[in-house]
Amino acid sequence: MTVINTKLSIPQKTLLEAFRLMATAKSMSELYEENFKLVSKYVHATSRGHEAIQLALGMQLLPQDYLFPYYRDDAMLLSIGMRPYELMLQLLAKRDDPFSGGRTYYAHPSLKDPNKPKIPHQSSATGMQAIPATGVALGFWYREARALTKDYPLEKPIVVCSLGDASMTEGEVSEAMQMAVLKKLPILYLVQDNGWDISASAAEVRAQSAAEYAAGFKGLETRSIHGNDFFACYETLREAIATMRRERRPFLVHAEVPLLNHHTSGVRKEWYRDDLEGHLLRDPFPLFWQYLMEDGIASEAQLQEINARAQAQVKADFEAAQQAEDPSPASLYLHDFAPTSVTEEKGQRQPAQGSEVVMVDCALHAVEELLQKYPECLMYGQDVGMRLGGVFREAATLAQKFGKERVFNTPIQEAFIIGSTVGMSAIGLKPIVEVQFADYIWPGLNQLFTEVSRSCYLSNGKWPVSCVIRVPVGAYGSGGPYHSSSVESVLSNIRGIKIVYPSNGADMKGLMKAAYHDPNPVVVLEHKGLYWSKVKGTEAAKVVEPDVDYIIPLGKARIALAASKDRAAHDNTLFVVTYGMGVHWALNAAKNYPGQIEILDLRCIAPLDEEAIYTGAEKHGRVLVITEEPVNSSFAQSIAARIQQQCFKFLDAPVTTIGAANLPAIPLSEVLEKEMLLSAEKVAVEMGKVLGF
Numbered sequence: 001m002t003v004i005n006t007k008l009s010i011p012q013k014t015l016l017e018a019f020r021l022m023a024t025a026k027s028m029s030e031l032y033e034e035n036f037k038l039v040s041k042y043v044h045a046t047s048r049g050h051e052a053i054q055l056a057l058g059m060q061l062l063p064q065d066y067l068f069p070y071y072r073d074d075a076m077l078l079s080i081g082m083r084p085y086e087l088m089l090q091l092l093a094k095r096d097d098p099f100s101g102g103r104t105y106y107a108h109p110s111l112k113d114p115n116k117p118k119i120p121h122q123s124s125a126t127g128m129q130a131i132p133a134t135g136v137a138l139g140f141w142y143r144e145a146r147a148l149t150k151d152y153p154l155e156k157p158i159v160v161c162s163l164g165d166a167s168m169t170e171g172e173v174s175e176a177m178q179m180a181v182l183k184k185l186p187i188l189y190l191v192q193d194n195g196w197d198i199s200a201s202a203a204e205v206r207a208q209s210a211a212e213y214a215a216g217f218k219g220l221e222t223r224s225i226h227g228n229d230f231f232a233c234y235e236t237l238r239e240a241i242a243t244m245r246r247e248r249r250p251f252l253v254h255a256e257v258p259l260l261n262h263h264t265s266g267v268r269k270e271w272y273r274d275d276l277e278g279h280l281l282r283d284p285f286p287l288f289w290q291y292l293m294e295d296g297i298a299s300e301a302q303l304q305e306i307n308a309r310a311q312a313q314v315k316a317d318f319e320a321a322q323q324a325e326d327p328s329p330a331s332l333y334l335h336d337f338a339p340t341s342v343t344e345e346k347g348q349r350q351p352a353q354g355s356e357v358v359m360v361d362c363a364l365h366a367v368e369e370l371l372q373k374y375p376e377c378l379m380y381g382q383d384v385g386m387r388l389g390g391v392f393r394e395a396a397t398l399a400q401k402f403g404k405e406r407v408f409n410t411p412i413q414e415a416f417i418i419g420s421t422v423g424m425s426a427i428g429l430k431p432i433v434e435v436q437f438a439d440y441i442w443p444g445l446n447q448l449f450t451e452v453s454r455s456c457y458l459s460n461g462k463w464p465v466s467c468v469i470r471v472p473v474g475a476y477g478s479g480g481p482y483h484s485s486s487v488e489s490v491l492s493n494i495r496g497i498k499i500v501y502p503s504n505g506a507d508m509k510g511l512m513k514a515a516y517h518d519p520n521p522v523v524v525l526e527h528k529g530l531y532w533s534k535v536k537g538t539e540a541a542k543v544v545e546p547d548v549d550y551i552i553p554l555g556k557a558r559i560a561l562a563a564s565k566d567r568a569a570h571d572n573t574l575f576v577v578t579y580g581m582g583v584h585w586a587l588n589a590a591k592n593y594p595g596q597i598e599i600l601d602l603r604c605i606a607p608l609d610e611e612a613i614y615t616g617a618e619k620h621g622r623v624l625v626i627t628e629e630p631v632n633s634s635f636a637q638s639i640a641a642r643i644q645q646q647c648f649k650f651l652d653a654p655v656t657t658i659g660a661a662n663l664p665a666i667p668l669s670e671v672l673e674k675e676m677l678l679s680a681e682k683v684a685v686e687m688g689k690v691l692g693f
Contacts, residue, residue, distance in 0.1 A: 133159055134416070374430060
């Protein structure tokens with residue numbers, strides 16, 4: 001534990017500004033408590049007891065830095081230049097809340113101000129923020145390795161991730177720190193340790209302190225300090241920050257602080273705390289007051305005047321914030337996505353001199369063309385690097401052509417692979433990442449749902465996450481229970497992401513390009529059984545490769561097979577809605593009903609081309625929805641429900657949905673796999689049933 005008794009060469013102006021800010025933060029906390037019934041409408045926490053470490057950090061950050069505060073860091077926000085009034089607008093969920101427009105909690109900031117450190121959106125910051133923050137630092141590592149630093153100021157940028165000590169037990173914190181030391185990233189993990197989770201004490205739930213835990217990460221330099229001592233905090237952080245700007249390596253600073261207020265407004269300290277008197281003895285405010293007087297920095301009268309002015313400002317700002325406008329109901333619908341520039345199909349789908357290639361090569365070539373053209377494009381994931389180029393060869397030769405800093409392997413950590421795209425995107429990079437199998441995506445869903453999908457909406461449009469997440473999916477060749485899953489039903493319930501699911505090489509290339517140019521997160525589901533057209537009946541996935549300019553707007557379905565023009569509407573024809581492998585089952589099954597089948601290949605799960613679905617349903621009156629997933633509670637079943645609701649009066653038969661058997665997993669045995677999954681033969685039988693209704 002670092003203890004600094006001698007006063008350092010901190011300018012008087014800096015010390016007095018720190019005192020003013022500490023008085024302001026303290027006054028805000030006290031005012032909120034005095035007005036508890038009013039402000040507790042929306043849950044909040046304050047920095048009371050943590051002010052010294054927070055101010056010592058924020059006052060040393062620069063506009064080029066990236067900051068990831070946690071929910072108790074309102075003093076830190078004051079120290080980077082935010083006004084009490086601005087913070088109170090978020091406290092009261094007002095329209096002009098500068099962070100979220102009234103969408104998220106107090107001290108949950110997202111800021112893109114040229115004169116302040118940048119704050120990308122993050123969730124409630126109980127450890128999950130460590131991955132997006134480390135993603136920014138990884139982005140700096142990439143830019144510096146590739147000399148993409150023309151916009152750098154004289155002092156290199158750093159990243160700060162602020163954490164409560166209780167969040168250190170989250171596995172995602174470990175994933176972040178692993179990458180920080182592996183790549184020697186310029187990130188500071190600031191851990192504020194007040195000895196509590198909510199009602200669980202550190203002794204109950206933590207085996208060691210944050211600094212002791214961090215010692216296991218070789219290359220993560222640590223410091224432990226009394227976080228209520230402004231001088232110790234300022235000097236320790238000054239040393240760490242200067243080293244990071246110069247040497248580009250990670251630090252962790254563990255600061256022990258008192259918790260002088262409630263956990264949050266909804267969990268009151270008097271309900272369970274038995275250590276309040278001891279924590280009050282460590283209050284940083286009277287300690288700092290005493291230091292300033294003893295060293296002759298300011299007289300008691302001067303400090304009283306500064307404190308009184310701070311109290312008056314806080315009171316005035318609170319009165320003004322109460323009078324501010326609430327959000328309009330119409331604003332609810334803004335910023336779920338950032339607008340995309342890709343709105344129409346362009347380029348040549350079938351060039352006259354083109355050669356036929358398999359689907360996996362269309363994907364590979366699309367990524368290669370993007371890497372050739374855009375230096376901000378990079379790719380990473382498990383086994384995509386130089387030795388293998390992906391377990392399906394979907395990234396083959398890319399690392400050799402573009403370098404190991406640009407196409408590289410990651411550890412086995414799906415949460416980091418997905419969540420780091422938040423940070424990468426925030427500094428202007430365009431990451432293409434890969435989850436090796438859909439079955440492995442589950443550890444990454446927290447990041448996808450909590451951080452990636454909500455960033456644009458909860459930052460009020462400031463921080464959309466532009467990334468491509470490639471996910472090989474589907475059953476193929478007795479892959480068994482951990483290499484065969486389909487996951488679109490889970491993903492389609494995550495609002496704020498887009499999902500594409502091509503059934504052939506041309507769509508793969510056009511959709512991959514559109515996904516890259518989309519400013520929002522796009523998941524590309526790539527069926528393993530269609531990669532090489534080795535599965536019987538999937539020859540149609542192999543196509544003449546489109547040209548380099550080919551691009552398809554997301555959310556536009558395509559007729560894969562048209563019914564005969566000789567048949568009138570509702571003349572015993574069937575409209576099939578499907579995607580992925582289902583397209584090929586349907587194409588082969590349709591040979592049993594010449595001219596009677598029309599197949600719509602959705603191509604995108606989200607956004608969904610509802611117009612094409614409803615137009616086909618109304619035209620034909622009989623609809624079959626096909627999925628590879630088990631049917632119950634599936635995305636496919638939701639399509640059927642929409643058709644039933646929107647097109648009921650046009651239907652000649654109930655909308656039918658077919659898919660795999662409703663079982664927990666796809667078995668390894670070829671016999672059992674065949675029994676569980678659909679086939680062209682099974683689809684043909686169902687087509688006959690609907691046509692014969």
